[in-house]
Amino acid sequence: MKLYVVGLGPGDQADMTVRALGALAESELIVGYEGYIRLIQDRFPGKQFLSTPMRQEVDRCRTALQEAASGKTVSMVCSGDAGIYGMAGLLYQLAEEYPPVWIQVIPGITAACSGAALLGAPLANDFVTISLSDLLTPWETIERRLRAAAAGDFCLAIYNPASHGRPDTLQRACDILLETYSPKTPAGVVQNVGRDGEGYLVMTLEELREFPADMLTTAFVGNSTTQIIAGRMVTPRGYQRA
Amino acid sequence: MKLYVVGLGPGDQADMTVRALGALAESELIVGYEGYIRLIQDRFPGKQFLSTPMRQEVDRCRTALQEAASGKTVSMVCSGDAGIYGMAGLLYQLAEEYPPVWIQVIPGITAACSGAALLGAPLANDFVTISLSDLLTPWETIERRLRAAAAGDFCLAIYNPASHGRPDTLQRACDILLETYSPKTPAGVVQNVGRDGEGYLVMTLEELREFPADMLTTAFVGNSTTQIIAGRMVTPRGYQRA
Numbered sequence: 218m219k220l221y222v223v224g225l226g227p228g229d230q231a232d233m234t235v236r237a238l239g240a241l242a243e244s245e246l247i248v249g250y251e252g253y254i255r256l257i258q259d260r261f262p263g264k265q266f267l268s269t270p271m272r273q274e275v276d277r278c279r280t281a282l283q284e285a286a287s288g289k290t291v292s293m294v295c296s297g298d299a300g301i302y303g304m305a306g307l308l309y310q311l312a313e314e315y316p317p318v319w320i321q322v323i324p325g326i327t328a329a330c331s332g333a334a335l336l337g338a339p340l341a342n343d344f345v346t347i348s349l350s351d352l353l354t355p356w357e358t359i360e361r362r363l364r365a366a367a368a369g370d371f372c373l374a375i376y377n378p379a380s381h382g383r384p385d386t387l388q389r390a391c392d393i394l395l396e397t398y399s400p401k402t403p404a405g406v407v408q409n410v411g412r413d414g415e416g417y418l419v420m421t422l423e424e425l426r427e428f429p430a431d432m433l434t435t436a437f438v439g440n441s442t443t444q445i446i447a448g449r450m451v452t453p454r455g456y457q458r459a
Numbered sequence: 460m461k462l463y464v465v466g467l468g469p470g471d472q473a474d475m476t477v478r479a480l481g482a483l484a485e486s487e488l489i490v491g492y493e494g495y496i497r498l499i500q501d502r503f504p505g506k507q508f509l510s511t512p513m514r515q516e517v518d519r520c521r522t523a524l525q526e527a528a529s530g531k532t533v534s535m536v537c538s539g540d541a542g543i544y545g546m547a548g549l550l551y552q553l554a555e556e557y558p559p560v561w562i563q564v565i566p567g568i569t570a571a572c573s574g575a576a577l578l579g580a581p582l583a584n585d586f587v588t589i590s591l592s593d594l595l596t597p598w599e600t601i602e603r604r605l606r607a608a609a610a611g612d613f614c615l616a617i618y619n620p621a622s623h624g625r626p627d628t629l630q631r632a633c634d635i636l637l638e639t640y641s642p643k644t645p646a647g648v649v650q651n652v653g654r655d656g657e658g659y660l661v662m663t664l665e666e667l668r669e670f671p672a673d674m675l676t677t678a679f680v681g682n683s684t685t686q687i688i689a690g691r692m693v694t695p696r697g698y699q700r701a
Binding site: 230233234235298299300306308310326328333334338341342344358364365368446449451 | 473474544572577580586589594595606610613
């Protein structure tokens with residue numbers, strides 16, 4: 218009857234919350250994308266796991282809801298946070314067809330936070346979180362949002378900057394930001410946070426435009442106040458002004 | 460020599476990560492705003508604690524850096540995340556004066572994530588995080604950013620919506636959003652997340668305008684696609700379209 222939607226954080230179990238670990242321990246069945254199940258499987262021996270490939274989000278959510286409706290305690294796992302580009306929204310949309318299921322969302326460390334922590338403090342003031350995946354949002358909407366972010370002098374955390382099927386979306390996004398932002402605006406990328414090959418790179422917006430991002434990259438762009446201090450990307454907040 | 464900047468999450472120790480708990484256990488000295496020290500003090504008996512009142516951020520950071528420079532392992536604690544409206548930025552700015560200190564930022568669950576988890580899934584698509592505190596950002600910049608957020612049809616997580624000294628900032632922010640967004644746009648508030656008196660309320664943008672927010676409130680505004688489903692605020696992401 219109970220369905221936890223659990224944010225796993227970036228990938229390392231050390232970045233999971235106590236509450237997330239407790240929900241998984243309490244669950245009889247853990248459902249998720251196969252890449253995320255792999256991250257936790259060995260910590261919970263004896264649990265039932267059910268993994269599905271990418272892009273089968275609706276099926277995955279229906280399975281979790283059906284199993285919970287049949288009386289099981291189920292966890293649906295998401296990387297990062299459960300709500301930010303996670304499965305919580307879709308589960309609430311579908312849950313009306315499975316009335317007895319009680320949903321609890323358990324937040325996790327989203328890539329904006331885990332990536333920023335590696336880069337320094339790029340999001341220490343107002344920022345925008347935007348995904349460049351045009352599979353789920355029309356590209357015209359993405360362009361409009363990038364222009365709006367620049368008009369507001371926001372810092373940006375850019376999710377899903379590029380993939381095999383759309384190798385140039387980060388470049389196109391940078392071109393839009395460069396209509397407003399200086400080419401020397403501090404920028405950065407993180408890759409494989411909390412996993413083998415973890416790394417970060419501080420650069421400029423014009424360099425970010427040339428960066429070969431992949432699905433495990435999160436990109437960051439500063440605003441007009443962002444500085445590079447000792448190799449880190451830092452957006453001041455004005456404490457020294459107050 | 461080591462300074463951890465630790466995000467405590469919303470307030471309940473269950474929402475801390477394993478890594479954050481480990482950093483505090485490893486530290487000889489834990490520094491922070493007195494309200495945050497109170498949240499963790501009883502879990503770490505025998506530690507040295509140093510708390511300062513609000514608005515003394517620069518002094519608090521200098522103390523932490525000095526103690527770390529003198530050879531101690533120190534944690535600076537922040538509520539929510541360590542970087543998002545946290546102390547990580549200011550510490551990097553000041554750290555150049557304390558060269559031997561090695562800073563590590565340990566992310567935590569920020570209010571956008573913990574609040575969204577209570578309300579449903581209001582931030583399941585692109586969103587803006589904005590603070591209404593005009594102590595640290597000029598109000599004209601805040602207004603410009605609110606207009607930009609509305610121009611991009613972004614969802615919003617609004618930090619520091621009001622305080623004793625500025626009781627009307629949430630109202631003024633809603634008025635700006637209402638220039639573009641429908642008065643019936645789903646909105647919500649959370650209060651005292653992870654603490655006594657935790658609660659959430661789903662409403663409309665015109666109702667949010669009248670809401671008596673305080674310092675322990677985080678406000679959320681949906682975009683043109685956000686729905687209220689079974690009393691929760693849900694922004695679809697397009698999985699059913701893909």
